Amino acid sequence: MTVGGESTMIEFRDAGRGHALAQALRRAVDESGRERITVMHVCGSHEQAIARYGLRDLFPERLEVIMGPGCPVCITDTDEVDEAVALARQGVRVLTYGDMLRVPGSVMSLADAKREGADVGVVYSVAEAAAQAVASDAPVVFFATGFETTAVATAAVLLGEPPAGFQVLSAHKYIPPVMEIVAEMPGSRVEGFLAAGHAATITGWGIFDDFVAEHGRPVAVAGFEPLDILAALCRLVEMIARAEPRTINVYPRCVTREGNRCAQQTLWRVFRATGGLWRGIAHVPNGNLRLRGTYARYDAREHFDTSAASSPSTAAARALAGRCRCGDIMSGIATPADCALFERECTPEAPVGACMVSSEGTCRIWQQYGVRSGNGDAAVLGVCPRIP
Amino acid sequence: MSRAYTRINADARSPVATTPGNGRATQITLEHGAGGRAMRELIAQRFVPALAGPAIDGIGLSALDDGAALRLGERWLVVTTDSHVIHPIFFPGGDIGRLAVAGTVNDLAMMGAVRPLALTCAVIIEEGFALADLDRVLRSLAETCREVNVPVVTGDTKVMGRGEIDGIVLNTTGLGLTDRVVTDGGLQRGDRILVSGTIGDHGLAVLSAREDLGLEGELRSDVAPINELIAAAIEAGGVDLVAMKDPTRGGVAASLHEMAGKSGVGVVIEQACLPVSQAVLGAAELLGIDPLVVANEGKAVLAVRAHAADRVVEAMRSLPLGREAAVIGTVVGDHVGQIVLDTGFGRRLLPEPVGEPLPRIC
Known part of the structure; x- marks a missing residue:
């Protein structure tokens, strides 16, 4: 309930339209006849929106939306x-x-x-x-x-x-070169990409055409409101199902072909x-x-001389860092729930890996929004009574 | 946008005493005072065992409630104390003087003592503090006392050297009587969760003023004594008003976690039902901060038996400070100790705030 005037953000956060899009998404996945479809987003802001609005609750079970290397803080070497x-x-x-x-x-x-x-x-x-x-x-x-x-x-x-x-x-x-890396990773299940709308505002969506041609994976450029993400996923699944990889701009209110x-x-x-x-x-x-x-x-x-001092870190810190799965999480191979350190040894107060530090890091986002398991949220939360 | 949020987290004044990989803190950090899990654990694990004394007839320290309640014949004497530090001391909608009265009066009200008997006021001032500012704080404090009709009956004054304390710290203790103590537990499946008005106003107004974000325009703290509003809620709800808590540091999220944890139940909150002002919504969006974890200083979270919920909401809405009162959620038997947020799209857990995104806002 918004008090004191109408919100200007409502349009792309309309839950009714969201559920209609979710239904379309389920239909698209069903009609594909596929056992499983895996897509990747490469932007921390997408993960944030997905977690904040509980969108995984709406994703069809057979659609896997994994997180890529989309946090600028986390990938700083x-x-x-x-x-x-x-x-x-x-x-x-x-x-x-x-x-x-x-x-x-x-x-x-x-x-x-x-x-x-x-x-x-x-x-x-x-x-x-x-x-x-x-x-x-x-x-x-x-x-x-x-x-x-x-x-x-x-x-x-x-x-x-x-x-x-x-x-x-x-x-x-x-960003564009790392999508090639992820697409070429051995054993990569990623069949399509959600591209970040704000970066595409600058680069233009045309920049992804070569990538699509070379790797045969479709790209949907998406904004950051819940309806933007759901709509882009629909288009992505349709392209994957028809094996018609293209670049589609689902964020036309900001992004042009030329950028x-x-x-x-x-x-x-x-x-x-x-x-x-x-x-x-x-x-x-x-x-x-x-x-x-x-x-x-x-x-x-x-x-300046920027070469680092090489005093060794403590054995305990090294042992913890060795168990950190940030790399796997950013490559879409694992989720925070797969990491033994998540919310135990690794917390926002005492982060082990960069993904728990940044507000765009997947681990930090999952911690902040109480996400516990990738596509299993609905199962975890069960059916709750609504206020009559 | 999220950058602004973490800037505040990582600000120089937030000396988190942990380094990557070395586990637990060895010193007090700002998170220990932020009203969330870190503070609750600090009190439960250190203060409560250290200060354990003879058993009392009533509610004492170990209950970790808004205050204590001691039996006096047929009635209860409610006692609460609160130290107030805030930067800046004058902020849109209020100041530290008004805050010191409202905070303590509201803590008494949350336990059922809606007509406070008396306050004490202790003040620690930094050398060099302007007398004009002190007068302004005291005027505001006195005015707020008059609103509530409560006297300040004793006090204490200390001065510390320059740099040894930040400006001024005010402590107030409040005393009140009640026939029935309302705790912050006792929630049962089916109960409704209410808030007495819009959420997040105080914290975002103070943050905006402190960080000079240029958003002050419409953001105003809600700092106010709400004992009359609570009196109306109690009168309407009677014994069906089960529990109350004032959602200060850690916001509504922290209050809900405490209430659910103490009662062994879960709570489902409907995001669409949360009253949030347009100004708070805009600022929260810009800063990437959830109004649910932001401090309030003139609000209550209430748990009411389902059949009495509308009655209590109507009673609050009939008063100016309760105009936006609303039912925001339901108590459930599963998800024990957890808060589930229904976003309208899907559901997710609302975690207990660990520290606060906004250090030192009350």
């Missing part, structure tokens, strides 16, 4: 966190997004470094970090993380010629794609975004 920690411990002021603070590196997190006395700060945006550099005599390093969505913001600030004291340690990642040309130009003027490690996943060719030579004056890696 240990080496990249180590670089930021090394800078902070050298006495350089390091600014970053709040999610990054507690992500464990090989030795410590930025939050640990801060407790040791390092100068680590949290900002809402890269613009805020640049503003701090303007006001400071000492250099300020922005530890820049996230996918093309946040990378464009970083690029835009650098195009604006901030003072030379502003430095960027780029850990930005580029945001201006943002793309901004991105590629400042960044180049290069291969690199994604935490827990693999080496992803062209998966890392690094500053071009023309912007070397803003590149923290050019100005």
Whole structure:
């Protein structure tokens, strides 16, 4: 019940329409005659919406919706966190997004470094970090993380010629290449992808056409309201059932075929794609975004020694980290329920893996929204009486 | 958007004393004061055993209720105490002075003592605190006392050095009498769960003011003494009003977990029935915060036998502070100790808040 005016978000959260779409989805799965259909989303915000609205309760039993490497914080590699920690411990002021603070590196997190006395700060945006550099005599390093969505913001600030004291340690990642990795993983059951609507706003949906042609897996670009997700799943299942892989834009109110040309130009003027490690996943060719030579004056890696101190972590911490299944969870091989540490040794207060740190991490989302088992939610919760 | 949410979690003032992989905390963290599971465990595992004393006739510390109830002949003396820290001390809709009175008066009311006899007020002030601000806090405190018609009968004043305390801390203790003590347990299958009005207003107003999010416009704290509203609910519900709790830190979610856990039942909440103001809905959406885990300072969560639920809702709606009162859920026999949220699309569990996304909001 909304008090004091109508909500503008209601339209795509209409439960009645949601149930109609869920019925269509069930029909599509039934008509496919398939034993099981597996699709993957590659965005933490999709998992968040699915968990928050209890959408798994509505998914047909034979449809498996698994989570891919869609959390920018979670796939930031240990080496990249180590670089930021090394800078902070050298006495350089390091600014970053709040999610990054507690992500464990090989030795410590930025939050640990801060407790040791390092100068680590949290900002809402890269613009805020640049503003701090303007006001400071000492250099300020922005530890820049996230996918093309946040990378464009970083690029835009650098195009604006901030003072030379502003430095960027780029850990930005580029999503399209990792879909290829997941599609080619041996034993991958993934037959189709839900692509993230916000990233596609920038890249355009046309960018997925080559992927679809090469891998024969359909892609549906989806928004983040419950009806967006249900509608996109319907289209995806239909394409899989008919073996007619295409790219379909189910988020036309934001996404076009070409995307945001201006943002793309901004991105590629400042960044180049290069291969690199994604935490827990693999080496992803062209998966890392690094500053071009023309912007070397803003590149923290050019100005500072970012090689990490190699003090060994404790045996106990190593043993725990060894049991962490974040990599499997981000590859869609496992769910948090499959991890023995989930909500036991690994909690938001004492996270073992990055997936429990970030608000976009699958483990954190499952913990926050009380999800206990993938497609079994309905069975777990049973039938509850409604208020008469 | 979710970034803003975790920024608050990971803020410099949130020194979580755990490092990855080393398990339990060895120090007090802000989560221990956030009203959720960490705080409940701290009290149950450390304070209750350490302070165990002679048995009393009534409700004592080990009940972990809103206050204590001691038998006085045929009646009950209800006692409660609360320390108030908040940043900023002046916020949209109220200030620490109003909060100190409302918080304690409401705790008394939740146990059935709707006409408080007296309050005490102890204050600890930081060196350098502006006298004009102190006067403003005291004026507000006195005005709120007049609303309730309760006197402050004794107090204490301490000053600490600059940096040794953050501005001002107010403690109030309240005393009240009641013929029937209402606890926060005793829920039975079929009972209805009610809230007395919109949820999440206080926490989001304070957060917005503190983090300077520029959302203050329509967000206002609901801080208010609601003893008269509770008096009306008790009169309408009689013995069918089973339990009450004020959903402060940890919000409605934490209150429901306590009530369900103590009663050995489950609760199903219908999201569509939750009264949420447009301003709170917008801010919560922007920040990625669920209004169910956000603090309220002028609301109650009530459990009422099904046949009396409408009567109690109507009684509350007849008063200005209860205009948005609503039935939000039902007590069930399964899912013991769990809260199930029906989103309209599907159902999921509503976890007990561990810490709060908003440190130090009351």
